[in-house]
Amino acid sequence: MAEHPPYPVGLRLLGRRVVVLGGGQVAQRRLPALIAAGADVLLVSPEATPSVEALADTGRITWLKRPYEPGDLEGAWYALIATSDSDANSRASAEAEADRVWCVRSDDADAATAWTPATGHSEGVTVAVLTTEAKGRDPRHTAAVRDAVVEGLRDGTLVAPHHRTRTPGVALVGGGPGDPDLITVRGRRLLAEADVVIADRLGPRDLLAELPPGVEVIDAAKIPYGRFMAQEAINDALIQHARQGKSVVRLKGGDPYVFGRGMEEVQALTEAGIPCTVVPGISSSVSVPGAAGIPVTHRGVAHEFTVVSGHVAPDDERSLVDWPSLAKLTGTLVILMGVDKIGKIAETLVAHGKAPDTPVALVQEGTTAAQRRVDATLATVAATVAAEEVRPPAVIVIGEVVRVGPHPPEQR
Numbered sequence: 001m002a003e004h005p006p007y008p009v010g011l012r013l014l015g016r017r018v019v020v021l022g023g024g025q026v027a028q029r030r031l032p033a034l035i036a037a038g039a040d041v042l043l044v045s046p047e048a049t050p051s052v053e054a055l056a057d058t059g060r061i062t063w064l065k066r067p068y069e070p071g072d073l074e075g076a077w078y079a080l081i082a083t084s085d086s087d088a089n090s091r092a093s094a095e096a097e098a099d100r101v102w103c104v105r106s107d108d109a110d111a112a113t114a115w116t117p118a119t120g121h122s123e124g125v126t127v128a129v130l131t132t133e134a135k136g137r138d139p140r141h142t143a144a145v146r147d148a149v150v151e152g153l154r155d156g157t158l159v160a161p162h163h164r165t166r167t168p169g170v171a172l173v174g175g176g177p178g179d180p181d182l183i184t185v186r187g188r189r190l191l192a193e194a195d196v197v198i199a200d201r202l203g204p205r206d207l208l209a210e211l212p213p214g215v216e217v218i219d220a221a222k223i224p225y226g227r228f229m230a231q232e233a234i235n236d237a238l239i240q241h242a243r244q245g246k247s248v249v250r251l252k253g254g255d256p257y258v259f260g261r262g263m264e265e266v267q268a269l270t271e272a273g274i275p276c277t278v279v280p281g282i283s284s285s286v287s288v289p290g291a292a293g294i295p296v297t298h299r300g301v302a303h304e305f306t307v308v309s310g311h312v313a314p315d316d317e318r319s320l321v322d323w324p325s326l327a328k329l330t331g332t333l334v335i336l337m338g339v340d341k342i343g344k345i346a347e348t349l350v351a352h353g354k355a356p357d358t359p360v361a362l363v364q365e366g367t368t369a370a371q372r373r374v375d376a377t378l379a380t381v382a383a384t385v386a387a388e389e390v391r392p393p394a395v396i397v398i399g400e401v402v403r404v405g406p407h408p409p410e411q412r
Ligand SMILES: C[S@@+](CC[C@H](N)C(=O)[O-])C[C@H]1O[C@@H](n2cnc3c(N)ncnc32)[C@H](O)[C@@H]1O
Pocket: 177, 178, 202, 203, 253, 254, 255, 256, 257, 258, 259, 260, 282, 283, 284, 285, 288, 335, 336, 337, 338, 363, 364, 365, 366, 367, 368, 392, 393, 394, 395, 396
């Protein structure tokens, strides 16, 4: 630690004069933050980079097109000295010292009275990192520390719970298909701040192991439901925990609104008067085929993709799917929850006009270490699923897109 480390402070510059000397790269880097702070910026420089010039053209800064002259710092609260003329820089910094204007110097940190920290922002917090001594200043290290803190806050790997602003309630978080890296930044942050997490069997289960001690993790499949339906018991658990003033995350696989019963949970929470937020997730319907090298659309091959639930057979009276119409589509069919019924589904599609040699791929446990892809056609898929012992969860893709990727398909 240096004997006299800099004293960090946040300047509130709204409407206050800031003088910038030099219109080069340093000014270009610093001006946006000064403008964002509402400073009244005066740039003094014979020339400027095109981006700095654009700021002047749009009236966001005032530009005096000439070299520095004594007296330019008059009325300034803060100065940024960054011309290519070191003699002018020294004269300007002497003026700043005499006028008690804090000044940053791009060419000589020792001579400056202020240093610019590496800054970043995350969720209403500004992170500013300063080196403690002029000698041995390592701006790249300072920027790396800033990046580590900001990224950690954004992705939840650095846990800094919001004690004052955190409101109790429920966040329905789409966790993506399973790979822990495929949750959104917002989802990961909410997870890191949760008191209680109610998790599905699918989704990024590995993230549960990283939760801070003290977080209560509840397996949705194991909530006893007695006289309720399983979904009602889950809704009830969400409501009860939120009523205890806790931050509850309902971690779901894929996206909450794609066969995820997300809206049923939102409705139950709304009826109970519990604040609720929904965070979208990457749905397995697109990402799992993609992870196995299958694009759901491809130029000249498929101009549409249709995502269908296969949890009830086509001849089941509960089915809401118009299979005969689907058989007539030329695009890609993506079937979720269809492993058990794929024989009947393939039969129905062929009976209504799909070619028996239409390619089919089943991608089991996509994006996880256990991912595997099994290829077939509509004619062979039932036998292939049995022979290869394909098990849920799997996404089934039907259509020519199955054949467009490199062969053998690149596995994760
Ligand atoms: C109840 S649905 C939930 C879908 C989820 N909301 C989504 O957007 O991905 C469950 C089905 O999604 C598919 N699925 C989800 N994650 C999967 C994965 N990692 N690999 C393969 N299929 C997956 C399977 O078809 C599974 O039966």
